[in-house]
Amino acid sequence: MSAIHIKSSALTIRAGKRAMVRVRERGLSPADVGIVPGAAGGPKALGIQGLDLALFGDWLLRAPRERSLIGASIGSWRLASACLPDPVQGIIRLGELYNAQSFAKGVTMAQVTASCVRMLDNLMQGHDASVLEAPYYRLNILIVKSYGLLARDHRGSLSVGLSSVIADNLVGRQRLSRHFERLIMHDARLSPPLDPLEDFPSRCLPLATSNLRQALLASGSIPMVMQGVIDIPGAGPGTFRDGGLLDYHLDLPYRGDDIVLYPHFTDKIIPGWFDKALPWRRGNVDRLQDVILLSPSREYLETLPLGKLPDRSDFKRFLGKDKERQAYWRKAMAESKRLGDEFLELAESSRLGARLLPLI
Numbered sequence: 180m181s182a183i184h185i186k187s188s189a190l191t192i193r194a195g196k197r198a199m200v201r202v203r204e205r206g207l208s209p210a211d212v213g214i215v216p217g218a219a220g221g222p223k224a225l226g227i228q229g230l231d232l233a234l235f236g237d238w239l240l241r242a243p244r245e246r247s248l249i250g251a252s253i254g255s256w257r258l259a260s261a262c263l264p265d266p267v268q269g270i271i272r273l274g275e276l277y278n279a280q281s282f283a284k285g286v287t288m289a290q291v292t293a294s295c296v297r298m299l300d301n302l303m304q305g306h307d308a309s310v311l312e313a314p315y316y317r318l319n320i321l322i323v324k325s326y327g328l329l330a331r332d333h334r335g336s337l338s339v340g341l342s343s344v345i346a347d348n349l350v351g352r353q354r355l356s357r358h359f360e361r362l363i364m365h366d367a368r369l370s371p372p373l374d375p376l377e378d379f380p381s382r383c384l385p386l387a388t389s390n391l392r393q394a395l396l397a398s399g400s401i402p403m404v405m406q407g408v409i410d411i412p413g414a415g416p417g418t419f420r421d422g423g424l425l426d427y428h429l430d431l432p433y434r435g436d437d438i439v440l441y442p443h444f445t446d447k448i449i450p451g452w453f454d455k456a457l458p459w460r461r462g463n464v465d466r467l468q469d470v471i472l473l474s475p476s477r478e479y480l481e482t483l484p485l486g487k488l489p490d491r492s493d494f495k496r497f498l499g500k501d502k503e504r505q506a507y508w509r510k511a512m513a514e515s516k517r518l519g520d521e522f523l524e525l526a527e528s529s530r531l532g533a534r535l536l537p538l539i
Contacts, residue, residue, distance in 0.1 A: 189479040189517045191446045192531070193538040195468035198438055202471070203532035210242035213437025214372045217254025219399075219423025219452065223444040224253045225274050226488030226511045230442040230473055231257055233519025236267040238526060247372035249319035249363075251422030251429065255398045256302070259320075259391075262313040263306050276301055278508045281501045282494055288332060292406045295399065299392055307388045317366035318386065321422030321429075322397045323359040325407060330418040332406045341402060348453040352460070355451065356380055361425050362414060364394040374432040374466075379425060384413050398422045427452045430462040439470045444488055446474045448538075464538055472538060473522060475515075483511055 194202065201211075215234070217224075239246070248258035256273060263269035276298045282291065303310070310318060328340030340358070347354035360380045363371045367385035386394060390412040397408035397419035407418035430450040433439050448462030449455055480486055484507045497504035525531040 187478045188476050188534075189521045190525075190534075191474050191476045192525075192534050192536065193446050193472040193474075194535040195464060195470045195538045197436075197468040198471050199532075199535050199537070201438070202535060206529065207438065207471070207526055207531055208242060209239050210244060211438040212239065212242075212246065212440045213244070213435060214247045214249065214433055214439040215239075215258065216429040216431075216439065216441050216443075217248065217250030217258045218428045218443055219252030219254055219421065219426075220444050221253055221491045222277065222489035222493065222508065224257050225277060225508050225515075226483075227442055227444060227475065227515055227518060228270060228274050228512045229515030229517065229519035230522060231261065231270050231519075232267060232516070233523050234440070234442060235261040235270065237519075238523060243315050245315055245317065245369065247317045247319060247369065249321070249372060249429065249431075250398070251321040251426050252399045252401075254429070255318075255320040255395055255422070256299075258316075258318055259310055259395060260302065262310040262316045262318050263303075264309050269302070273302055274512050278505050278512075284498060288334075288404065288406050291404055292396075292400070295396060295405060299395060303392065307391050310391060311366060311386055311388065317369040319366065319371050320364040320386070320394045320398050321426050322362045322364065322394060322411075322419050323422055323424050324362060324414070324417045325402075325420050326358055326360070329358055329402060329420070330407070332418075334403065337402050345453055348451070349457075352451060352454070353378060355425060355453070359425055361422075362419070364390065364411075364414070372434050374434050376432070382414075387413065390414070393419075421452070424452045426450070427454065428462065430467070432466045433469060436469060439467075441470055441472045443472050443474045446472060446536075448472070461539070467538055470538060471535075473518070475518060479517065483514060 250258040260269035260273045280294055328336040344358050356379045363383045364386050365371045371383050393408050393411045400407050400420045407420045410416050411419050428448040430448050454460035489508045489511050493504050
């Protein structure tokens with residue numbers, strides 16, 4: 180992917196304190212990067228496809244080394260795509276498969292789940308073992324085990340259970356431990372790239388070909404939208420759901436002193452899915468000091484159709500008009516190459532340090 184010169188900035192780049200000092204003193208090399216997170220966010224992933232292609236199809240390949248990839252929901256699917264034998268084709272195929280989905284009015288949780296199972300089958304194409312044997316990447320998938328009413332896929336029970344979650348989250352994020360347990364399903368060759376987790380009950384369990392797809396499916400199983408995944412092999416009995424419910428933007432205690440290079444949909448880190456409407460809930464900058472956050476700039480977003488990245492509301496906005504939605508999403512994917520091109524140009528020049536803004 181060749182770098183180009185862009186008149187207006189497509190990227191906003193924010194950095195934690197240590198990362199900012201490091202990059203301004205020494206620049207940024209792909210060898211510096213040891214961790215790549217991927218956030219929950221549904222179709223927004225299509226809007227930053229160009230960043231994924233630049234990183235996994237070009238820049239990181241210039242300095243092969245062991246790297247931890249850690250994602251929730253669509254973030255885990257993006258990172259699993261990067262672990263396929265051909266990461267570029269995997270990332271492109273994920274975008275094509277996601278865009279091809281079509282849902283009629285009144286679609287059920289079972290129908291959405293079946294569509295996602297098919298999408299995952301078409302994405303993996305029998306390469307499950309290859310993902311877990313990727314030469315340099317070590318995949319980590321965040322999911323949650325659901326308790327109480329959230330363990331049932333009955334709309335009435337889920338509605339009451341989610342109301343309880345919202346109320347508890349307003350009182351304090353730690354109260355979500357009444358409803359969820361965090362699980363990190365990780366490459367058996369390397370433990371998750373995190374310091375001890377003390378905010379919620381958490382377990383780390385190895386991935387295998389027998390549970391990889393269930394873990395990926397569970398990581399994207401949004402309550403009321405998809406069915407939970409039951410009894411994942413190796414995780415024990417229970418109902419497992421979207422990891423973004425607890426770890427929406429992966430506000431986590433990353434271990435070590437490597438750069439955490441984070442291609443993201445926004446320049447903010449919101450801890451949990453239920454914190455989206457709570458402006459006072461933001462990531463802990465003290466434990467995100469090695470993060471470099473890459474996201475589309477406001478100026479870039481203004482150039483897109485509807486002035487935003489694709490999102491799940493587009494399924495309703497374009498209900499019965501799939502061709503229009505798909506054209507819009509394809510446009511967003513094509514335009515996102517600008518994001519990747521700008522990152523490559525900045526990383527290869529001496530201008531990256533001057534572009535860094537504080538991570539807030």
